[in-house]
Amino acid sequence: MLKGKTAKESAAINTEIVLPNDTNTLGNLMGGRLLHWMDIVAAVSCQRHCGRIVVTASVNNVSFGQPIKLGNIVTLHSKVSRAFTTSMEVFIEVWVEDSFSGEKVQCNEAIYTFVAVDQMGNPIYVPPLIPETEEEQIRYDGALRRRQLSLILSGKMKPEEASELKALFV
Secondary structure, three states: OOOOOEHHHHHHEEEOOOOOHHHHOOEEEEEHHHHHHHHHHHHHHHHHHHHHEEEEEEEEEEEEEEOOOOOOOEEEEEEEEOOOOOEEEEEEEEEEOOOOOOHHHHEEEEEEEEEEEEOOOOOOOOEEEOOOOOHHHHHHHHHHHHHHHHHHHHOOHHHHHOHHHHHHHH
16 A cells, blocks of 8 residues: 655645736736646646656636736645545645735636556556645545546446535535
């Protein structure tokens, strides 16, 4: 059995400055560029967690809270929120800093799922995640519900088998 790891051990941070080539005609960061940055920082977290090559399985949720302007400094924080057999859910927070005032605000967040693979591209087991803080426990518990919902929507699980989801309504 693989030894569990903490979310802290999987944490990754990336900082970018929004340059003209990153923006649309309104001077805002293009959503696709932000998704790219989130994908990279999330992959680093997952790779740190399992010590293997990881591939993006899904972008489960992205929230674009406010536009990010040309010249802003963007910092992305990611941590694995739960590890399943071969997959990991990772939570990403996006913070924007005004380069003149220094004010920092969280403006976006996302949840991605990655799968660890071997050299042949086949899924491989990952170590479990050990939540340490209250926030990590909340994200850990929520990850199972989100996974069950995703499996139901993809036809891979019957609704009556989703015990964690059913518990919300009973």
